[in-house]
Amino acid sequence: VLRPDSTIAAARLYAEQPGEAAMKLFYSQDVFRFTDDDAPRHEWQCGVELIGERGVMADVELILLALEVLETVLDERPQVRVSHAALARTVLAAAGLAAEEQAAAYDRLLDGDLSVIAEIEARLPQLNSPLHLLFDVEGAGSAYIANVGAALGPAIPALAAALSELGEVVQTLERVGVTPVVQAALARSFEYYSGTVFRIDAGGHRVCAGGRYDDLVALVGGSPAPASGFALYLSPIAELLPGGSGVTGPVVVEAVDPMTALEIARELQRRGLTASTVGGSSGRRVVVAQDGGFAVDTRAGRSAAATIDDVVRLLGSGE
């Protein structure tokens, strides 16, 4: 089976075990997805699911577990970002947006289109405009959540529960020395999550994402059960490992002689890169010159390289 996601399978497994109180699951498998761009369609993913437990401590335990794994393997200190699915959902629902409109507005927020804030504010005249605080300010810890509660709480009382839950998660993390970034729009899957959501970044890449999905077990036929989990994205993690190439995403190799291109691609693959001789332009391209040198295209522009080691270094630094 070519699975796009492992969580649904985990929820099914739980649903098929009647009487099970709580289940801690771990998986590691290939996932396959449709993509609109040159992002990899095939990724190696591992993750953790905690089904049957609710509450702040369950969420905190998962975040700390993910953090511990990443801090164990990476030199760079990962950055935790947290949110609560009900924050954006409650505001968008209060604005009277239909489900599809809510999802569209949320996607615009995630894409950084802040003009949507004015559109929502226009639908909520009684709010008197504090939505920039919610959607345009990244918080640094629990102080931000308290500020959002003070500014928005009186106008949208339905936010109180989500803010309280998120505040508890953040305060607990702060007590163990983790100050997360707090942002209202964080997770891509707007309908999927039901509570605390989180993401961990390292080296400018998303290396972990997860959250609470209390509605899923019932949706796959089981008795309603609280659940949460996270996935680790192993491709970017592998590239960030000490000694890794530092290159994420595919590289296309071009040469006048196709066999030369194939040979160079295989050499790059041996060094841990995803390289091929065909495929669309991803912005990362290696052109083999007639004299045996290379021209390397990255987002930073084109550079010349004399050896394969130089090529790998340039691809890494051009990220």
Place this chain on the structure above:
Amino acid sequence: MSDTVRIALPTGDLRAQTASFLANADIGVGDYGAGSRALRFELPDINGVARVFREKDIPVQVALGSYDIGICSLSWIEELNQRFPGHEVVRLCALGYGDRELWLATARNGVMGTSPRIVTEYPNIADSLARRLRLPRYRVFGVWGAAENYPPEDADVVLIEASGADAVSASGLSPLAKVLDSSAWLIANRHSLSSRDLSAAIAKLLARGLPALDGGPRLEVPAGLDFGAAKPEVRRSGRLRLALPDGHAQVHTVAALRASGLDISGYDEDSAECRPRLGVEGIDVKVIRPQDMPQQVALGQFDLAVTGRDWLFDHKVQFPASPVEEVVDLRRSRYGLAAIVKGVDADTVAGAVVEWRRRTDRPIRVASEYPNIADHFARERHLGRYSVIPIAGASEGFVPDDAEILIEGIDTGSSVRANNLTVLERFFESTNCVIANTSRPEESLRDVFESIVAKFASGAADLATAASGA
């Protein structure tokens, strides 16, 4: 950082209503509402401290992070926003008072033309509007005030604050379009909102509820404005043009006019009409802010102006080759420009710099109503890394919290002593003076020009004689 919440409050038109708003929110602010001259107040109800600023300075101070929260008009927030859209100010909510409007207006029956001169206290908003109106050629002149006095001779369009179209008409102008509905807003610094717990203050400020906001707080680009045909070049009236100052400088200017034997009506110590009448044939007089005069004379809008040497100095250090010069020192309105500090052990600027560098590695902040002189001073005294903070007034409260050094005019020094400030160096002596363009007016106006300058010089000489005799 301490837990104290820092709030910037307005002086001026919004002061009384802001005091009332705070009182309704059960936040005591000493005698702020009574018009106290104090610039700093404790806010025990929210563990905070309030500092009083001119409204224009409040968005800047909040953006800089010197204050967590501020209250000011939306118009000044927009003025910052149009030039620095990436600023650190977050608009929290409208407070439901202080309603005012920004209007584009032109002279009654005037023609705006497609290449207008736009005069305003809001140059960033004006520039933004002109670009969005796709005006092929335009010039924006930022002024300190009295913009409504400029049309038609010295401006084709003004962007002014008014309570409505009727108020625009009442000031002798034709309203073109309203571009902003402004009112008092609560704003906050982005970083403070992100990382400091301001919730007690915010909750108290918003506890009594807020008015619904009808429509977003945005700048409206007027559609369908009739610019008319290309405006013909403004022809000189064949009369000499003299600018006189309003405000504090009036009393000294009236004295100088009297001493020079120049009769004037519509202009005295307490009041000034837009166009006073001088008892000399062939001269048109207009009242504008003294700060704006060097630029206006350099641009050829006026042949002569009575301003302060401080403002001429500020202009000349920014534009050393500017074609404006002092022609008569009137010897009145005498005060010095000084470098002022607070809480510094040193008694020289150099010593203070050493002390500041030992305390912090951030740039030395130099606050002043004379931003160009402040910049000049900082370079001349080798401050090293520094930043100039232009301010609009309420200056004495800037040091030491919001600036290390203040460049300010001082007269007797009573205000300096009252605020426990220290003058490190008095480096420039200012008096009022007559300035003129270095290119003298056309031949037909030369006699009246020379005559007026001679009268002013005579009056100043008499004053000097009297002073030396005394």
